[in-house]
Amino acid sequence: MSQVATTAEPARWLERYGDELYRFALGRVTDAATAEELVQDTLVSALGALTSFRGQASERTWLFAILKRKVIDHYRRQARSPFIPLDLSPEQAPEAEFFRPADGHWRPEHYPTDWAADEASSRSDAALEQREFQAVLQGCQQRLAPQHLAVFVLRFVEEQPAVLICQELGLSSANYWVIIHRAKLYLRRCLEKNWFRPPAPPHS
């Protein structure tokens, strides 16, 4: 048994880092229960791996690195859930919802509208607006299929490289791009509907 160089103090982890780890996790997953679970997994894993902590990093940095890994594992499990097979066949292609299959042109009902104009006209309290916008974005993200959500979060929130995401989720790079594209198409439409152009009252 080798003695660790810098002292890790597991007995004080929860008190010292509990809230911070929890907030970190909560910002990355959709619900509190999952965030709590991730904090627990992180600390239990850390305890089991105490000998690998040699004090090169601070105890705090080390714990956050483990949590980050747990978040990735969480999305990998979700994306690999056997109950939702990934269907990339052209007949099922969701792209046909947005583009005419014949020539790949945008369907008129899905023409992207000009967001900048809408945004500028409604900008009052920037911070408040940012929070409200984030709530809408989160709602839209939650409506993505699990694989789409996993790829989107790993790429854009966790900022993992494409190669690593393909590896983790067992995707070919072609499938990876199709998923990124679809996720963006769905999110773009969802944001447009729910933030930039809230549904207008029905015309008479």
Added chain:
Amino acid sequence: MPISSPLFNCQQATLLIERRADEALPLKTQVQLWAHLRLCPLCRRYAVQSVFIARQAQAAVDYRVPADVVLPAAARQRIQQALDQHSAE
């Protein structure tokens, strides 16, 4: 997928917009995409909005959780128990 040139195809062009954010496209493809974007205001909009969405998704981790949120007491207790159990093993 039966898609030929991205020159006049918005589906293909928007897919390439996503790809080019991560990797260099072949020169010929770059030129075709550039030409498409010059001709297509809809895909130009998509390109701007796509970057906007990516930026907002990154910002999300800081905005979604107020700084005064704490680990709920029940969870804290449960986690402490799990840790105690593991320490004892």
